[in-house]
Amino acid sequence: MAHPPFRVILADAVSRALSYEQLVPQLEDAFRAFSARDGSVQQPRRSVLPLEEHGGVLCILGAGKQAESHYYALMSVHKFNEVRLWSRTRESCECLVSRLPPGIQICPDAESAVCGADVVVTVTMAMEPILKGCWIKPGAHINVVGACRPNWREVDDDAMRGCTLYVDDAEAARNESGDVMLSGAKIFAELGEVISGRKPSLKDHTTIFKSLGLAFQDAVAAKIVYDNLKDN
Known part of the structure; x- marks a missing residue:
């Protein structure tokens, strides 16, 4: 059977057609179509952040x-008073800061960046933990985005076991996430269960969301981009 022709969309064409500010509300509208109740699907991070506006x-x-x-x-859903950044090399931090609004603090080490933070995001290529549970402020929320292989870690056992753990897909987390598999942490809920109201977000707890990504999210985003390109 012949395969349908592929369409190649260049990055600069995408950026002209769809800015980030446009993408967020359009993704919210798209995710709403997957909900059993009108309006119950929101941008996922709004459901778990333990903060006000x-x-x-x-x-x-x-x-x-x-x-x-x-x-x-x-920053599109919450205005933080302070933003801290750490990476293994200061040069990479300075490069990123040069592209972002002023006022971001580059920290000398991960511990000083994490201590006292309300929301922590780990987006590294680390294979061993770079975030320790003893640094985490009680009631904080952590988005664990890197370490997408069974033998990779970003977060230590104390953090994984000591926080309420949310994942995007439980089966994938148990088979693909080194942070989940190697720590033996128990999954409290999938993100979809929180969004649909079947499980609570427990904003007063110290929480972790371990993200691996879902194919339908890519498909929805791709359709939004394609529709915008087609209409322009």
């Missing part, structure tokens, strides 16, 4: 493209 400290560990996208994603 303003205030608090954001810490990002890592200084690559994912760090940049998570900065804008989180």
